[in-house]
Amino acid sequence: MRDLKRITIICLLQLFILPAMGAEVRLHNESVSAHEQEVLRTLNENPANKTSVVQFDIKDTYSQSLVPKNLEQTDTGLYIPPKYPFYDVKENVKMQYLHAGAPALQKRLEMIRKAKKRISLEYFIYEKDKSGKLLLHELAKRAKEGVDVRLLVDMSISVIEINEALAEYLKKKYKMKIKYYNRALGPMTAQYRTHRKIFVIDGEEAIVGGRNIGDDYFDVDTEYNFLDRDVVIWGDMAKTIQDSFDSYWNDKEIVLTARDVYERNSKRLFRGDRRAQRRYDMLRERVYTAMKKREKEWFEDKSEFAGLSESIAKTAKPILESYPIYSCPKMSYISDAPGGKFYHRLFNNFKEHFQYTGYFIENKFRELAKGEVILSSPYFMLNKRWRNLVEDMIKDPTIKVKLLTNSLNSTDAIYVSANFYRIIDSLIEMGMDTYVFNAQFPHITKVPYAQSAETRWGVHAKTFIVNDTTMMTGTYNIDNRSDVLNAELMVMCEGSKEIVDDLRANIEARLVNAYKMKGEDKALNSDGESADIYGDAPKGQVKLMKAITIPSFIFQPLM
Numbered sequence: 001m002r003d004l005k006r007i008t009i010i011c012l013l014q015l016f017i018l019p020a021m022g023a024e025v026r027l028h029n030e031s032v033s034a035h036e037q038e039v040l041r042t043l044n045e046n047p048a049n050k051t052s053v054v055q056f057d058i059k060d061t062y063s064q065s066l067v068p069k070n071l072e073q074t075d076t077g078l079y080i081p082p083k084y085p086f087y088d089v090k091e092n093v094k095m096q097y098l099h100a101g102a103p104a105l106q107k108r109l110e111m112i113r114k115a116k117k118r119i120s121l122e123y124f125i126y127e128k129d130k131s132g133k134l135l136l137h138e139l140a141k142r143a144k145e146g147v148d149v150r151l152l153v154d155m156s157i158s159v160i161e162i163n164e165a166l167a168e169y170l171k172k173k174y175k176m177k178i179k180y181y182n183r184a185l186g187p188m189t190a191q192y193r194t195h196r197k198i199f200v201i202d203g204e205e206a207i208v209g210g211r212n213i214g215d216d217y218f219d220v221d222t223e224y225n226f227l228d229r230d231v232v233i234w235g236d237m238a239k240t241i242q243d244s245f246d247s248y249w250n251d252k253e254i255v256l257t258a259r260d261v262y263e264r265n266s267k268r269l270f271r272g273d274r275r276a277q278r279r280y281d282m283l284r285e286r287v288y289t290a291m292k293k294r295e296k297e298w299f300e301d302k303s304e305f306a307g308l309s310e311s312i313a314k315t316a317k318p319i320l321e322s323y324p325i326y327s328c329p330k331m332s333y334i335s336d337a338p339g340g341k342f343y344h345r346l347f348n349n350f351k352e353h354f355q356y357t358g359y360f361i362e363n364k365f366r367e368l369a370k371g372e373v374i375l376s377s378p379y380f381m382l383n384k385r386w387r388n389l390v391e392d393m394i395k396d397p398t399i400k401v402k403l404l405t406n407s408l409n410s411t412d413a414i415y416v417s418a419n420f421y422r423i424i425d426s427l428i429e430m431g432m433d434t435y436v437f438n439a440q441f442p443h444i445t446k447v448p449y450a451q452s453a454e455t456r457w458g459v460h461a462k463t464f465i466v467n468d469t470t471m472m473t474g475t476y477n478i479d480n481r482s483d484v485l486n487a488e489l490m491v492m493c494e495g496s497k498e499i500v501d502d503l504r505a506n507i508e509a510r511l512v513n514a515y516k517m518k519g520e521d522k523a524l525n526s527d528g529e530s531a532d533i534y535g536d537a538p539k540g541q542v543k544l545m546k547a548i549t550i551p552s553f554i555f556q557p558l559m
Contacts, residue, residue, distance in 0.1 A: 082356045085243035086335045093237045093331040095493065096323050098230040099506045100445040101219030103323065104211055105131055106316035107232060108199055109309065112138045115147050115201040120245045122152040122181075122198040124475075124486075127214030128161045128298070129221075130305040135213060136170075137302070143176035152249055154194045155180040155256075164258035165288060166295040171258070179249060180256045181487075182340050191558060192340025192350070194248065195475050195486035197230075203242040206233045208491060209473055210462045217460070219447040220308070224412065226378075226460035227442070227510055229473055231491060237331055244335050244489070251338040311448040319445050324502065329495030334360040336487040350484075357476050357490050358483040362389055364492060365466060369393055373401050374465040376507055377478040378458065379416045380405045381556055382423065386478055394430045404507060404514060407436035407535025408545055410458040416479070418545050418552035421533070428519040435514035436523070438535040442513040444506070459510070463503065470494045471503050480557050 098104040112119060112135070119142060126132055143149035153162050160180075167178035181194040200206035209230030215221040217228055233241065249255060339354035362385060365373075373393055380403065382390060393399045408417040428434050441453040463473040474490035476482045493499055515523040515531040525531040534542055 082334075082337065085240050085247055086337050086356060087360075088237065088240040088333045090235070090237045090240070090331050090333075091329065093328045093493075094234040094325060095328050095331070095499075096232040096325045097502060097506070098207070098209065098211075098232060098320075098323070100316075100319055101211070101217055101225065101228065102312055102316040102446075102448050103320040104207075104228070104230050105135075105218040105220075106312050106320055108135060108207065109138060109312070111199070111201045111205060111207070112142055115142060117202050118148045118150075118200075118242075120150050120152075120198065120200050120242060120249070121213075122194065122196050122245055122248060123212050124154045124156070124193060124195045124197065125159045125212035125214060126151070126153045126162050127212070127216075129215045130308055131215045131218045131220055132161075132213050133299075134305040134308050136299070137305075140170055140174035140176050140299075143170075144174045149176045150245075150249060151176070151178045152181060152194070152245070152255065153178065155183045156193050157190065163291070163295070165291040166299065167258035169292055169296050169299065178258060180258070181248065181338075182254050183256050189340060189342045191481075191485050193486050194338070195482065196248075196335065196489045197475050198241060198245050198489070200238055200242045200245060203239040204234065206238040206241040207231070208233065208241060208475075208489060210460050210475060218312075219452055220312075220449060221455060222449075222451055224456050224458065225441075225447075225452055226412075226458055227437070229461035229463055229506075231473055233331075233491070237333060237491075240333050244333070248338045248487075253341055254338045308448075315446050315448045326496065326499050326502075328493040328499060330493070332360075332492040332494075333489070334492075335489040338487065340487075354487070355484065357474075357488040358385065361464070361472065361476060361490060362386075364470075364472070365389060365393065365464075368466045368470050368494075369396075370398050370467045371400070372465065372504075373399055373467070374404070374463075374504065374507060375401065375478065376404045376459065376461050376463040378406050378411070378460045378462070379413065379420075379477045379479045380424075381416060381419045381479040383480045383483060383557070385483060390427065390432070391430065394427065394432050400433070401431075402433040402435070404435045404437070404459060404511060406459050407438060407515065407533070407537065408541055409535035409537035410437040410439035410456065412458055414541070414545050415548060415552040415555070417534075418549045419556050421545070422549060422553065424517065425519045428517055434517045435511055436517060436533065436535055437510070437514050438525075438531070439537075440513050442510055444509045457513075463507070465500055465504060465507075466492075467500075469497050469500055471500050473503075485558070 098107060119139060121139075139149050139151070151162070153160070162178060164180075170176040170178060182189070182192060196208075197211060198206065198208055207230050210228040211217040211226075211230050216223075216225050219225055334357050336357050337354045339350060344350055344354065366389070375390075390401065393401050405420065406412075406417070408414070408421070411417050424434055437457070437459045439456045439458065441447070441455070441457050443453070447453050461473070462476050463471065465471050470492065472490050472492045474488065476488040476490050482488050512526045515525055515533065515535060517523045517533055521533055523531040523533045534545075537545075
């Protein structure tokens with residue numbers, strides 16, 4: 001289990017964080033209503049700020065409390081949503097699904113190689129494995145050729161691999177620019193990460209979706225791989241995504257350079273003791289010099305990804321060419337704003353002033369959901385907002401709710417499973433169709449290496465089908481972390497049954513390797529035969545999950 005090593009650290013951190021966060025979480029939960037109504041309309045769009053109009057049922061006192069206070073109310077009771085570039089609506093947007101990992105990597109390589117002026121990337125995780133290294137070399141090569149290459153990576157202590165020493169080396173030798181989101185050492189602020197995934201060239205072509213950068217996201221890992229999903233977007237909406245990236249990159253409160261990180265870390269200790277500070281600085285400089293040497297040696301060694309580009313191209317190009325390119329009649333882009341400093345928590349309501357994505361998603365479901373609604377999320381942990389929403393949809397006779405998520409065997413986060421299995425039977429009893437992935441490769445498409453197909457697989461796509469003609473996909477998980485902690489983004493396409501049918505077909509293909517839970521510890525496989533609700537997880541994993549159920553419940557607001 002890839003996250004087991006982090007559980008102890010995370011739990012210890014939360015012992016300090018939970019008391020400080022309690023009031024915040026209670027405030028958020030109390031501000032959620034099952035009756036909120038919102039109608040998004042593109043009336044009176046202002047070309048200057050590129051905003052659209054949102055209508056709320058302001059007769060409901062809860063609806064009034066939900067509207068972020070930094071949004072303007074007009075005389076007619078209309079509200080203006082977050083201004084461009086955190087919100088935009090475009091018509092007839094060209095888009096393409098990237099359902100499989102290998103073509104998702106191939107597409108990124110092709111975009112890097114054809115970029116003319118700018119390449120911009122923002123990721124929660126950028127792994128230093130063979131695919132991450134291959135992409136990093138391609139990026140550095142283009143930077144040296146004069147393309148403006150910028151990488152913004154989250155600096156969460158538990159996931160950061162592209163360190164400041166490597167960033168300085170790439171900047172000095174290749175002119176590649178790397179910055180970090182929210183280098184937060186405080187136990188409270190450390191929770192606020194950018195979970196956005198953005199890849200855009202020249203403001204003309206963009207990829208957004210669930211994938212980070214790493215072997216496990218591109219179908220080439222030898223231990224564990226994700227079933228994920230991205231979308232390629234062209235045209236004016238790609239420009240919006242570029243500008244959304246720039247808004248983060250240029251935020252001096254939140255974003256740090258490599259030298260900023262180094263200098264701030266070296267000044268935190270021994271304040272007032274010049275002798276001790278000087279000795280510490282000398283020691284740190286020696287360590288940092290050694291680190292830069294190691295990072296240089298690592299980067300210049302190309303043997304690790306030898307032949308990967310050719311293997312990926314051979315497998316991925318035919319798949320990529322088979323993916324249709326659609327025209328989305330109406331596409332919405334919604335993103336949270338950069339934030340997460342301690343004083344943002346203390347003097348501003350973070351939810352009201354920085355986070356819009358969850359609020360947008362809920363209101364769109366309440367406005368548009370009908371027929372078969374599909375929720376595909378790797379993590380399914382319901383705060384009060386999501387509990388109310390899911391239960392309201394289940395109770396609606398015009399809606400049938402279907403969930404695809406991870407089983408204990410397929411998850412990369414055992415503490416999530418502990419919370420999921422604790423709550424799911426009540427929703428199944430209410431009528432929700434619940435499927436858990438069984439960790440086996442579904443053989444929907446080819447993978448570059450046969451060994452990858454034999455590994456454990458898990459769901460990582462964050463994708464929702466709202467009705468027959470409306471879908472959403474992006475970075476937002478159904479958990480409290482996406483709703484009230486992380487910075488997220490989502491794209492929504494309305495008005496195309498063809499686009500939704502493509503998505504539904506891919507999800508249904510994944511369901512072949514999922515077990516339908518029936519409640520009372522019972523499940524059925526796709527052939528209708530009895531199956532294990534834990535996805536055939538080893539007995540030791542089941543015991544461990546059950547052992548951490550109570551602490552997982554306690555810390556659920558931070559997951």
